[in-house]
C-alpha cells in the first residue's frame with residue numbers, strides 16, 4: 370500500500386553528457402552556444418527551435434547532471450522520475466548516425482538509471498527512463514526494430530520518447546506499422562512529445578519570447594499528430610498500443626467531440642474507423658502537466674466519457690471519473706521553466722501538484738493514483 374503513495378514524475382528530461390557534447394560542437398540548430406553576458410560572465414545557451422527567440426535559453430547542470438536531477442527530486446518530494454532525452458532527440462542526424470547514437474544513448478540511460486539509488490524501503494530505483502529510436506527520414510525499419518529490442522532488453526527503460534515527424538511523413542505513415550506492432554508486442558509505452566510547434570507565421574511580428582511556441586505551438590503539434598494517428602486507424606490495428614501524450618494531450622480533449630462530428634460528416638473517413646473518435650481518447654494516457662485543477666478535472670471527465678462508447682452509459686459518475694484520472698500521470702517538464710532564484714521551489718512542481726490536490730470530484734485514491742500510483746502500475750515499477 371505504501372508504494373501507492375509515492376510521487377512519480379513521468380515528464381522530466383535530460384541531455385545525457387554524450388548528447389550535450391555533440392550539441393556543443395555544432396554551429397547550426399540544435400546547438401549549445403557559449404556567450405558572454407552583460408556582467409562579463411560566460412553562460413551556455415540552448416538553441417533548439419527554428420527561429421528560436423532571445424538567442425535561446427540558458428542551460429546549466431540541471432540539464433545534464435544526474436546529481437542535479439536527484440537534488441531537484443529531493444527538494445520537491447519526488448520519489449521516482451522516468452527521464453527522457455529532451456527535444457529534438459536525434460531528428461537532425463542521418464539514419465546511420467542516428468542509429469549508432471541511439472544505441473549508445475540507450476546504454477548510457479540504462480546505466481544512469483540502473484546505478485541510481487533505490488527508493489527508501491523498496492527495491493525500486495529512483496530513476497527509470499524512456500529510450501530513443503533513430504526515427505529520422507529514410508531510416509530502415511530494421512534499424513527501428515533493433516532499437517525497440519534494445520530498449521525492451523534494458524530493464525530500467527520502460528518505454529521510448531518520440532517526436533511527431535516519424536520517418537518523414539508523420540506518425541500516420543503505414544510504413545510505421547511494423548514499429549507499432551513491435552512496440553505493442555514489447556509492452557513499451559510511447560511518450561509522444563512535441564518539438565516543432567506550428568509555423569512561425571502564425572505568431573505575428575510582436576516579440577512574445579517563447580510564450581506562443583511553448584504554450585500553444587507545442588500542444589497543437591501533439592493535438593495534430595495524435596488526431597492523425599486516430600484517423601489513420603492505428604488504434605484499431607494495434608489496440609494494445611500504449612501512448613502517453615505530453616501536456617495533457619494539448620487541445621485534443623477540448624476538441625474531441627468536434628472531431629467526432631467532423632468524422633461522421635465525412636463518410637470516407639468514418640468508414641475507416643471502428644469506433645467514434647471519442648472512444649480512442651479513452652485508450653490514451655495523458656500527463657498531468659496542465660498547471661490547473663479545472664483543466665485536469667475537465668480532461669479526466671473527457672477520458673471517463675469515452676467509456677460511454679463501450680458501455681452505452683451516459684453517466685460520468687465517480688467510478689468512471691476514476692477511470693479518467695486513472696489514465697493521468699504527474700509530470701514536471703524539468704529542467705525547463707526553472708525559477709529565477711535557485712533557492713525557490715519550482716513552479717512546475719508546485720503548481721502541478723497543487724492542481725492534482727484541488728481537482729473537484731477526484732477522490733483521495735484518484736489523487737494518489739495521478740501523483741504516482743498510475744505510473745507504478747503502467748510502468749510495472
Ligand code: URA
Nearest residue numbers: 382455456583702705
Ligand atoms: N519543454 C520541453 O520539453 N522542451 C522545450 O523545448 C520546452 C519545454
Ligand code: ZN
Nearest residue numbers: 380382562702
Ligand atoms: Zn517536455
